[in-house]
Amino acid sequence: MAFIDEAKFFVKAGDGGNGCVSFRREKFVPKGGPNGGDGGKGGSVIIRAVKGMHSLIDFQYRSHFKAERGEHGQGKDMHGRGGKDCIVDVPVGSVIRSVDTDQVLADLTSDGATFIAAAGGEGGMGNPHFASGTNRTPRIATNGKAGEEFWLKMELKLIADVGLVGLPNAGKSTLLSKLSAAHPKIASYPFTTLEPQLGVMQYKYHEPCIIADIPGLVAGAHEGIGLGHKFLRHIERTSVILHVLDAADENVKENYKIISNELALYKEELAHRTQILVLNKKDLLDESDIETLIIYFRLYCQNVMSISGEMGDGIDYLKETIALTLEQGKI
Ligand SMILES: Nc1nc2c(ncn2[C@@H]2O[C@H](COP(=O)(O)OP(=O)(O)O)[C@@H](O)[C@H]2O)c(=O)[nH]1
Ligand SMILES: [Mg+2]
Numbered sequence: 001m002a003f004i005d006e007a008k009f010f011v012k013a014g015d016g017g018n019g020c021v022s023f024r025r026e027k028f029v030p031k032g033g034p035n036g037g038d039g040g041k042g043g044s045v046i047i048r049a050v051k052g053m054h055s056l057i058d059f060q061y062r063s064h065f066k067a068e069r070g071e072h073g074q075g076k077d078m079h080g081r082g083g084k085d086c087i088v089d090v091p092v093g094s095v096i097r098s099v100d101t102d103q104v105l106a107d108l109t110s111d112g113a114t115f116i117a118a119a120g121g122e123g124g125m126g127n128p129h130f131a132s133g134t135n136r137t138p139r140i141a142t143n144g145k146a147g148e149e150f151w152l153k154m155e156l157k158l159i160a161d162v163g164l165v166g167l168p169n170a171g172k173s174t175l176l177s178k179l180s181a182a183h184p185k186i187a188s189y190p191f192t193t194l195e196p197q198l199g200v201m202q203y204k205y206h207e208p209c210i211i212a213d214i215p216g217l218v219a220g221a222h223e224g225i226g227l228g229h230k231f232l233r234h235i236e237r238t239s240v241i242l243h244v245l246d247a248a249d250e251n252v253k254e255n256y257k258i259i260s261n262e263l264a265l266y267k268e269e270l271a272h273r274t275q276i277l278v279l280n281k282k283d284l285l286d287e288s289d290i291e292t293l294i295i296y297f298r299l300y301c302q303n304v305m306s307i308s309g310e311m312g313d314g315i316d317y318l319k320e321t322i323a324l325t326l327e328q329g330k331i
Contacts, residue, residue, distance in 0.1 A: 016144025
């Protein structure tokens with residue numbers, strides 16, 4: 001199960017330029033032959049998949065894409081210049097559908113894959129095309145064809161790399177906003193009050209990654225208590241689990257076990273998934289108490305660190321750890 005990001009947009013290719021009616025004018029030649037140029041072809045709207053884009057968020061701000069029209073032909077056999085194509089970059093993995101028919105038009109699965117979403121109109125013909133033995137001075141030319149236009153919709157399946165877990169109030173939402181550079185808007189989710197939130201983390205030269213906040217985990221979630229159960233399946237495909245604990249909560253040790261148990265009871269293999277344990281809200285504790293907690297939790301998890309999501313303390317170190325952990329997993 002993956003998250004779906006959706007966008008709807010309009011594409012309009014350029015119209016073709018019109019052909020021209022024109023005749024040669026030369027000294028001593030009263031009526032020269034036809035020399036009207038052809039119209040240029042309109043530009044097309046081309047959708048191109050590119051690596052490194054991870055959301056359709058840009059399409060919230062721009063929903064119309066138009067290519068340039070072709071120039072009209074002119075006298076002296078001057079053909080109109082073709083219109084420039086309009087290239088629309090989308091993330092790899094985008095599926096393009098027609099709004100009218102819902103039919104899948106393209107499934108852009110590889111970097112650099114392209115799809116002509118709207119073809120530019122052909123240019124019209126200048127009057128030389130209509131000259132014949134009986135008509136040496138044709139007064140006809142044709143107009144360019146209109147460029148295609150469509151409403152399209154695009155879907156992107158987002159598979160989170162990192163799942164944020166922790167009891168309510170541990171500081172997951174706050175942390176997600178600090179870790180991520182962008183928040184893809186997710187298509188309507190069947191649960192209205194509580195939705196998994198996604199963030200795209202982009203740190204230094206590392207590949208961007210997607211982090212999902214899995215809300216609503218409480219004791220008994222694996223049996224369907226709370227809404228957490230609905231979201232647990234999103235964790236199944238994440239390669240790293242980021243466990244957030246409120247270090248200032250006096251029950252911090254029990255809280256850790258509650259979440260660990262829920263994960264293991266939901267699926268045994270989740271207990272063995274690579275985990276980063278984050279002791280949050282360090283600003284509320286003494287340094288020595290934090291140190292003691294870190295030593296304690298190292299018995300359970302290799303990767304333990306303390307941060308303050310709210311103050312932004314330790315965030316860069318955490319980002320680097322997340323990025324390196326993901327890269328290590330890919331080797
Ligand atoms: N003192 C302190 N409070 C924090 C920190 N991070 C989050 N909080 C507060 O803890 C509460 C719960 O945070 P939230 O991000 O909504 O937790 P969530 O339920 O896990 O998503 C909010 O009032 C936050 O302002 C932190 O690092 N230090
Ligand atoms: Mg939250």
